[in-house]
Amino acid sequence: MQTLVDQLISDADNALRTLTGALPARRPTPQPSTVEEEPLALLEGERRHAAALMRVDHVGEVCAQALYHGQARAAQSDRLRAHFRDAALEEGDHLAWTRERLAELGGRPSLLNPLWYAGAFALGVLAGRAGDRVSLGFVMETEAQVEQHLKSHLERLPKADHASRAVLEAMSEDEARHGSRARAEGGRELPAPVRAAMRAAARVMTATAYWL
Ligand SMILES: [Fe+2]
Ligand SMILES: [Fe+2]
Helix, strand or coil, X not given: CCCHHHHHHHHHHHHHHHXXXXXXXXXXXXXXXXXXXXXXXXXXXXXXXXXXXXXXXHHHHHHHHHHXXXXXXXXXXXXXXXXXXXXXXXXXXXXXXXXXXXXXXXXXXXXXXXXXXXXXXXXXXXXXXXXXXXXXXXXXXXXXXXXXXXXXXXXXCCCCCHHHHHHHHHHHHHHHHHHHHHHHCCCCCCCHHXXXXXXXXXXXXXXXXXXX
């Protein structure tokens, strides 16, 4: 049985690992399947645009860590708590991959990451307190929105950026699986106004993180 202090230390530890990039990937970074004989170099403007998109995706994964750990903290059953911790581990790969690609593109992580983490953690705790089926429904909706968002980034990435595309494609497949797993575990569809509010919040996050 964890005491409140143990819980606080473990939550702070997860937050620090997420924010400092100290979470190593468990799977290798996805690579483009077609090896170009002479890879097309990105123009300066394209590189900046790709880095900004990757920063947004990295923020999304910072939020995924925070949401899953918040939901694990507030889960009612031990089984679901384990499910969320496990999901956070797999999202840890996404976090590391996007951070690595962001650095390769010469970009830097969002300055507002501590804020995104704190907000998403609080939201995760709220979702968890609403009950396990609602919490799973929250995962279903989040993952569906992330998947749509990744599809739009795949279209917006510069044509020559095969490396970023390989990362986002692998993530998109994982997110689809996370969503269906939450549904299979008994997740309940959230009401339309809640889903709309989540989309609005995500829009604020993505628009801000492109620049900051
Ligand atoms: Fe993810
Ligand atoms: Fe996911």
